[in-house]
Amino acid sequence: MVRESMEFDVVIVGAGPSGLSAACRLMQQANETEQELTVCVVEKGSEIGAHILSGAVIETRALDELFPDWKGMGAPLNTPVTEDQIFMLRNEEASIKVSNILVPKTMHNHGNYIVSLGNLCRWLGEQAEQLGVEIFPGFAAAEVLYNDDGSVKGIATGDMGISEAGEQKDSYIPGMELHAKYTILSEGCRGHLGKELIENFDLAAEADAQHYGVGIKELWDIAPENHKPGLVLHGSGWPLSDGASGGFFLYHTDDNQVVVGLIVDLNYSNPYTSPFDEFQSMKHHPVLKQYLEGGKRVSYGARAITKGGFNSLPRMTFPGGIVTGCNAGTLNFSKIKGTHTAMKSGTLAAEAIFEALQNGCEGGQELQSFTDKFESSWLYDELFRSRNFGPALHKFGPILGGGFNFIDQNLFCGKIPVTLHDDKEDYEQMLPASECKPIDYLKPDGELSFDKLSSVFLSNTNHEEDQPIHLKLKDETIPLNRNLPQYAEPAQRYCPAGVYEVIEEGQEKRFQINSQNCLHCKTCDIKDPAQNIRWVVPEGMGGPNYPNM
Amino acid sequence: MKVLVTVKRVIDYNVKVRVKSDNTDVDLANVKMALNPFCEIAVEEAVRLKEAGTADEVVVVSIGPKACQEQIRTALALGADRGIQIETEEAPESLGVAKLLAKVIEEEQPGLVIMGKQAIDSDNNQTGQMLAALTDMPQGTFASEVKIDGDNVNVTREVDGGLQTVALNMPAIVTTDLRLNEPRYASLPNIMKAKRKPLDVKSPADLGVELKAHTKLLKVTPPAERQAGIKVASVDELVEKLKNEAKVI
Numbered sequence: 001m002v003r004e005s006m007e008f009d010v011v012i013v014g015a016g017p018s019g020l021s022a023a024c025r026l027m028q029q030a031n032e033t034e035q036e037l038t039v040c041v042v043e044k045g046s047e048i049g050a051h052i053l054s055g056a057v058i059e060t061r062a063l064d065e066l067f068p069d070w071k072g073m074g075a076p077l078n079t080p081v082t083e084d085q086i087f088m089l090r091n092e093e094a095s096i097k098v099s100n101i102l103v104p105k106t107m108h109n110h111g112n113y114i115v116s117l118g119n120l121c122r123w124l125g126e127q128a129e130q131l132g133v134e135i136f137p138g139f140a141a142a143e144v145l146y147n148d149d150g151s152v153k154g155i156a157t158g159d160m161g162i163s164e165a166g167e168q169k170d171s172y173i174p175g176m177e178l179h180a181k182y183t184i185l186s187e188g189c190r191g192h193l194g195k196e197l198i199e200n201f202d203l204a205a206e207a208d209a210q211h212y213g214v215g216i217k218e219l220w221d222i223a224p225e226n227h228k229p230g231l232v233l234h235g236s237g238w239p240l241s242d243g244a245s246g247g248f249f250l251y252h253t254d255d256n257q258v259v260v261g262l263i264v265d266l267n268y269s270n271p272y273t274s275p276f277d278e279f280q281s282m283k284h285h286p287v288l289k290q291y292l293e294g295g296k297r298v299s300y301g302a303r304a305i306t307k308g309g310f311n312s313l314p315r316m317t318f319p320g321g322i323v324t325g326c327n328a329g330t331l332n333f334s335k336i337k338g339t340h341t342a343m344k345s346g347t348l349a350a351e352a353i354f355e356a357l358q359n360g361c362e363g364g365q366e367l368q369s370f371t372d373k374f375e376s377s378w379l380y381d382e383l384f385r386s387r388n389f390g391p392a393l394h395k396f397g398p399i400l401g402g403g404f405n406f407i408d409q410n411l412f413c414g415k416i417p418v419t420l421h422d423d424k425e426d427y428e429q430m431l432p433a434s435e436c437k438p439i440d441y442l443k444p445d446g447e448l449s450f451d452k453l454s455s456v457f458l459s460n461t462n463h464e465e466d467q468p469i470h471l472k473l474k475d476e477t478i479p480l481n482r483n484l485p486q487y488a489e490p491a492q493r494y495c496p497a498g499v500y501e502v503i504e505e506g507q508e509k510r511f512q513i514n515s516q517n518c519l520h521c522k523t524c525d526i527k528d529p530a531q532n533i534r535w536v537v538p539e540g541m542g543g544p545n546y547p548n549m
Numbered sequence: 550m551k552v553l554v555t556v557k558r559v560i561d562y563n564v565k566v567r568v569k570s571d572n573t574d575v576d577l578a579n580v581k582m583a584l585n586p587f588c589e590i591a592v593e594e595a596v597r598l599k600e601a602g603t604a605d606e607v608v609v610v611s612i613g614p615k616a617c618q619e620q621i622r623t624a625l626a627l628g629a630d631r632g633i634q635i636e637t638e639e640a641p642e643s644l645g646v647a648k649l650l651a652k653v654i655e656e657e658q659p660g661l662v663i664m665g666k667q668a669i670d671s672d673n674n675q676t677g678q679m680l681a682a683l684t685d686m687p688q689g690t691f692a693s694e695v696k697i698d699g700d701n702v703n704v705t706r707e708v709d710g711g712l713q714t715v716a717l718n719m720p721a722i723v724t725t726d727l728r729l730n731e732p733r734y735a736s737l738p739n740i741m742k743a744k745r746k747p748l749d750v751k752s753p754a755d756l757g758v759e760l761k762a763h764t765k766l767l768k769v770t771p772p773a774e775r776q777a778g779i780k781v782a783s784v785d786e787l788v789e790k791l792k793n794e795a796k797v798i
Contacts, residue, residue: 006738047581119579136737160734176737221570298567462563545563548579
């Protein structure tokens, strides 16, 4: 069956901060110059914001540029940061509060806001629609389309109504081809089309290996007497051990809610590490427990982040389009912030594309002008200054690496004349299970800590039952024949949604993929030591339905 | 023939419903809303009648604040032709809804009205029946099959213990049950087209209806949480526990 097609000037994949900023900026320019411009955004979530999960403390720099009057326009930035606290958790009881003087200044949050990034995206979506952007939630971009000359022609949305066996159901409708002069890929971390383009055009040829973390987050209603709007807690240490690193956050937002989460670096080596259980244990530490105790968990979710930074950043342009935001890896690890950088990369893409179209460009070009704009922007400067932050922590550990970062950020403003590299892929770090000790995690108490299934339940995740499994194994024998004996199949533990299970039935073992639980975090695509799992988009609408996450 | 379909904006069925901490109502802040699934089935049925040539226009109506236009647009994307929003701040009670709809019917003169049997938020299952009484139209509720036969509509109803088929003179009111059809996905071009389809906004005053509250919501409480189960070692222990702890045998 021939697919129908629609033509646009620009097609944007993913309605996150980067894609929506690009969409808004494109139409702003078109409206200012009274030019006809057609911009379309496709989003796999059931609505804008449904798949958005972030801390989030954001810096408003990019938003200030995009909508200088965002306050007057009612952008949902309601809680300014009032106080920063940083803790080193030493064990299950003890902690050290780090003096602000010793903190790299990139970690100070004065002037920043605690937001729900989901709600910010919903607001950006409204602005984009008012500016004339066509946004289609519930439609997943499933494939990249190429012109005969190899340049990107757009994307195709996935077919709907295919059964698990691959047959067309009554509800079948074929995907649509969305052709564009330029395509922006803003799928977020490890977007499956962005990944394909980075590989196909060898965009990462000159970059270090990319690095990732998986962030697990919960939203809590807490007792009003424990609530301190604007208070921001960060920290590291316990219970992470045995080669695993990461950091926690706890932000007091409005309405007696706090968000609490843990980002575990995905370069951990012990295959028995379970980021989910680390997080659940961590909430029992007095530093966090003091706020959560007596509260009620409202929502749960997880999402991988791209954190390699400057050294790992691929070329972002390819013939016919641009990869932006976390899809490329613009997050600033030294600030633990990616929203303002993602937004900026989106607006820069919009400016380069609009300029090209205005000059009569028919599309399909590789836009050097984007790279020029990027390299002369504050975004580039910011990423350059923080290029050593992650590698220093990876190489020297949190204490010495933290010391290096303090000197680099506070004394040299990030311009220390050395560049540290960390060129080993996260998935290559895994050690054989035989060389590691199983980790005995705390049993959930149902008050502060919970099991995986009741957690996934709170993500409101749902996938149409009868559809092909969207977690593709390149080789179906690897989980049981290789990963299980060598690494005790770590997918059972790194997946924060309990998608992967090894089930024993008598003497037989079976590898089960509960794809319906999937939170679209992409950790499996990143961390599988055999790189055997490929995450592809399920039917549109599927996945989590996050509220104000 | 014109078909009138009613749609309601409700909390999405995938969302875990939470009660506000002061027990005044369900918490709708930051919650995903969607088209009531039974209403979606009603839209699908009407669109199928249009595709079969039996109906020539499908009109959707919804009652609520401006946000419910989103659900009207969803129905238009599924194939309805035009929309009517009756703007109210609060969600009116079933009787208020039925009175408003009765006025719409008076204006629109549809040959058939298709409604969901109930909305998944309040689960009242009243409006269709009340509307039938107010308009003096025959009703076929809980429909699992709808067949137009000249001036009649034959409705197969899901009743306790089986199926019942009733023949109604049109104009008539049909309320849908789950098995009537499986709604289609809206296609991308149809979603675009839906943005340009006509949508009228009216107020209850335009229709000459004054909304009154006849009931008062006192308290909303979540169901008691289920206690964790235990594993028993033997049949004897099970029997013992059923007898002495649960006291069910």
